[in-house]
Amino acid sequence: MLELKNITKVIGDKLILRNFSLTLARGESVAVIGPNGAGKSTFFKLAVGLMQPTSGEIHLNQAQIKKKSLLLQKKIGYLGHESFLYNALTPRENLVFYGKLYKVKNIEEKVANLLKEVGLHYFKDIPIRSFSRGMMQRLAIARVLLADPEYLFLDEPHTGLDQEAVSLLNRLIEERQREGIGILLISHDFEQVVSVCERVLVLNKGRIIEERQIDSEEGLMPFKNWYEAVVSGK
């Protein structure tokens, strides 16, 4: 279980996150939504170790994580706004490179399987500079899944994807969730939030203002209405 307890982050004189707490169990999928500038991406960066919190604690399986934990970084797969891939290299070379850094066993076999899974097998030896946004995102997803993380942190993963790629991503998320991987999703795409996640947190001005379970049969409009009411404070 991954627990973030009373995380506060101050940058300069700006309070970005205020006493942010979150628990993510394995096999659970949670969405963090909120308006632009609410602190969602900062929270992700704190959780994956890209930033240090001003105060608060991070616990992984009941053990407190100290500054720059390689264990935490190995167990979290982080998909950011960018792909973190190298344009001059082929999909296979990119994945083998990251596989070596994550100490993945049977890299070549795993890379071949993942490339098939994300539908890039036929492009495996072409430098990715010619890839479309959707193809890059598919490869970025393969990069994240390569190290078999226990938790997946996905920051707006559906942005710029076509319908086929969205379905593929959702299928991969659901499969990994069934295998016991905890999913944390930041998204402005409520349709995907409702279809993928079980629980939602609304973050506004650096603090969680509402939390609830998602009923996928409830439909999109009631969910949107609920969000607007929560954010506007009505």
Next chain:
Amino acid sequence: MKTLLADALTIAGKDLRNEWKSKQTIGMMIIFSSLVILIFSFAFDPTNNTVKAIIPGLIWVITIFAGLLGLNRSFIAENENDSLTGLKVAPIDPSSIFLGKVLTNLVLVTTVQIISIPMLFLLFDYRFHGQIIWFLLIVLIATIGFIVIGTFLAALAANAKNSEMLLPVLLLPLLSPLMIAAVQATRIVLEQEGIADAISWLQLMVGYDLLFFAACFFLFEFLMEGS
């Protein structure tokens, strides 16, 4: 330590593979150094014996300025698709990123030296009579010092708006002691004055290398956190 070295080699391997495919940086470095040698060979009369005195200085002018082109690129290239963040979130020691970049830059600059130094001797009609082992040792030690501090400052400057301009401004003053020692030691070896005179300069360079390597190696983690 073994893991750190393995990660550094993985990063250096990736950078060199990238470079092998694009040949962008090494191509520019070789063209630049060749042009400098060519211009100097026309500017000075190679038959004039006093011209030989500028050869030690020229070796290091070429190394530093061609090297700056490569150093500038080493971290800016990681901004493409924000791949530096990919390295930062990977379960590796940040120092292995530094070590990997040092290895890459060392290979690139050494390649340029292997091409440009013989070309310099050729165009200046200089016959090498010194002790080749000592000459290579001096070149290697001074190049390592230059690359270590240059790689660290390249990482520091990479996030700045005018990083291409910032890097030389930060680097050249810090390199002065190393370059004075390198030019003097190279001159002594090339003029066959006896290696004993070059030893003190060599010691200064080794001390400089060790001091800056230790400082950059341990400070790099904080540099990565701040960027």
